[in-house]
Amino acid sequence: MQQNNSAVRVTHCDAFAEQITSAKKHSHVDLTHKWNPDADGDRAASHGSNIEIEHPVTDMAELQRRAHLAVQIGRENRTSAASTSCEGQQGTYEIAKTFDATMLDVADVALSVEETSFADLPIKPRHVKTVMLLDAWGVNSRREIVEHLDDHEDITTRIGYDTAPSNSTVARAAKSLEAVGHRDTIRAAATRSVHAVTRAGIQLPDSVAVAHGLDVPPIIDEALIEPETRRAAIRNWVSTVLDEVLAPITFDRAENTQFSVRAIIAAIAQAALVNGGVRAGPAAAAWYYDESDIPTAGHVSALLAGLNRDDIGRMFTLATERFLDVIGELGFFDEERDIACDPTWVTWWGEDDSDDPDSKLLRNPEECESGYGWCFSTVSLTDSDARFAVGIDIAGDKTERSPQFRRLMRPIKQRDSVGRVHIDREFFSAPAVRACRAIADDNWVIRAKQLSKGEVAEVIEATPVDESRFQSNVEFGGLSVAPNLYVHPVPENLQNRYQMSPQLAFLTDLSPAECDMADLFETYQYRWSAETFIRQLKHEYTPNTQSPNHNTRLFLFHLGTLLYNLHTLINRAASPQYALRLDVTYYEVLLGVVDSTFTRTGDTP
Known part of the structure; x- marks a missing residue:
């Protein structure tokens, strides 16, 4: 395994640092990731956007999801401190002593984030601090924290005791906090303090790191990231991209605006998850999410059927341009990109209306299957770290294709990123x-x-x-x-x-x-990557439908292209909020679309 410096830098502002002499309130860290170039290949690209984070955060779940970032920030701060210090390696006793002392330094701030203070609690501050240390160490019994304080007289004195408290004293303190509803408050404050100590670059005792999920390598390894953090990163990726690129997908509706475009797309994504038609999505989503968030099957079908071919092409052309802006900001166009141009044939199974020129259906097109259907012109990037679809358009006949290619390639030309163009x-x-x-x-x-x-x-x-x-x-x-x-x-x-x-x-x-x-x-x-994209688009990414309306099918084909690009991006750039490099399946992308849009019902596991 090798290490790779990513392009992602974290800028960190930490209010807890004001209480720690050796800590920096403002710090920067260039994240490092662990990856296997043979297995990860193009996923190891260093694309990503810099992120800014602050502590404290109000949400404890968010604090836990940042564990890998806390470890990286702490590693950077510890390295910086070591370069200006002559201190040797600390032993186990000194590590524990330094940890306890720093915990006590930040206890006031941790309690204030939980909207309380030592003065607000019904027991003496020294007893509150003892319970906080009990939670910070994650020990299995109160006797263990008593023995720990008995071995560390200087910490005992600093807390405010002449001698280590008895087991019964600690037990009474915990029960008193429980009685007034503050036991969980102290647990949360202890967790916040441990994370603050970590970020400051203070070495944690091994048992503390394990108890609080901070026993992750200082080099980010996706395999060791908590599942919920990974899911949150996927949801965040989906929201970041869709909020930017979906604006042109308006359905040209003056009415029927009860549900957002995002909700319509999420209902279609849910349908794809269950391998059903468009009508299956809302019914399946209602098993897990609040029905008031979910558009009805009739609502979705009516919106799709109300579009025409030109509306669909225009909206998705604009959406793709927005997507190219997104990946451009991540550095994907900082170098020239090779391009593949290819046609593809999509069989039409509905009623034969190929004589209608507006349908763009072709009967027995040359070098395509028998029957009738659509021919599309596609333009995609072939570089392994940037296999995005640049554009796709329906072609009524061969005379349209070359002008289409020229138009579809124009966005890359405008970004001065055209490498070699390959045409079949x-x-x-x-x-x-x-x-x-x-x-x-x-x-x-x-x-x-x-x-x-x-x-x-x-x-x-x-x-x-x-x-x-x-x-x-x-x-x-x-x-x-x-x-x-x-x-x-x-x-x-x-x-x-x-x-x-x-x-x-x-x-x-x-x-x-x-x-x-x-x-x-x-x-x-x-150029065969274009063949792979086309195959995946037709057989994996385009949601199913039984609709006889060819514009509904056309909309879903374009939506499949957008979802393909989203999936490609997530696997080729560090996530925008957690700076994680992910290896996700297409189904996880669909789950991310649904779960970041609809509200889960209370009894859903």
Whole structure:
């Protein structure tokens, strides 16, 4: 296993630090994560946004979810202190003594966060402090804390005793606090104090760290993060992204606004979780969540059916642009990104209305399955650490595809992040060459068709199948500036991928003087990530529906693209609130959408 410094820096402000001489109220830490490059691969990317946190927090659950951050902050503070100190390694006795003393230093602040003070409690402060130490140490009996104080006379004196208290004294103190409803208050204050001591860089006794869930490595290891913290990070990721990108998804509704767009999307996500149609979502969600939060099945269906194709395309184009802004702020466009352009065919199982030009349905499209359906143009990034879908659009015929690609690639061009563009053979045409030149200058390749004609076919035919060849300025499609042609043999182990073709040919404006031509073939292999995206989109990410309305199906197809991007992002950047690198399944993303939107019922486990 290796360590990797992430791009995420935590800026921390700690009110508890004012009570600890060695602590810094304001601190910064560059988080480090533990990862296995062989297993984690592209998930180990260092993308993420800096976070700012403050202590105290009012919510105890949130305090516990920050345990891994407390340990990292403490490690940084301890390292900084060590660099200016000549003190040696502390022994067990000294560790306990320092911990107890620091606990007492912050006890007043911890109680104030719980909206009480020593003066407000019905027993003497020294007895309250003893009970706090009992809770801080997490010992199994009051006798243990008595023996501990008996061994540490200086702490006993500091608390206010002449000698260590008896077991019965501690028992009476705990019972008195219980009687007035403050026993849990002291437990919470003790936990807050332990976390404050940790953040200050004070070494915890081993048993204390275990008792409070602070026995995590100083290098963040996702496998050791508490499940609830992980779930909270997923919910936070979902909310952060959806709140930003869903604004354009308005359904163009002037009425029927009882439920938010987020609630509509969550109902659809719930339907996907149970592998049911759109109508299954609200009924399934009602088992776990407050029904008043959940739109009815009829409400969801009516909104989807009320859209038209242009509305859907426009809304999701704007949503995708917002998503690209999100990942751009996380640094994904700080370098050039290779692009894949590909078509895909989606079979339509509803009523045959392919004669209606507004439906964009095609009958028996060339090189697609029999029947009728839609052809989509897709643009996606192929780099392993950024496999996002950039755009998708429905194409009525082939003449639309090249202009679509040019338009869909424009957002990456505007971000000055276009690397090499790879286009499959379905778009082997002069308009596709022009589109590539407009977007990528000369850094593009288009795979040639096997049944090419003219000079392209002649060069391919003249090249032995086990040799490569470069030919400049081949005549193609009447282009005034002729492109180059590169032919490369296909290794036997890859021929099945290319329908047993022994060689591939590519049009390009690149030349041997600009790049190693064999690299064209190698980078083209990454274009298969587009095939993976399309397969997942059609068979995993697009929610099911039995609706005969083709606009409902079209909406869900676009929504599947958005959910795919959300899933890809969560697995490739540190989470925005807890700075965790996560490895989540698609179903966990759907659960995050639902659970961060609807209110759980009280009796739900």
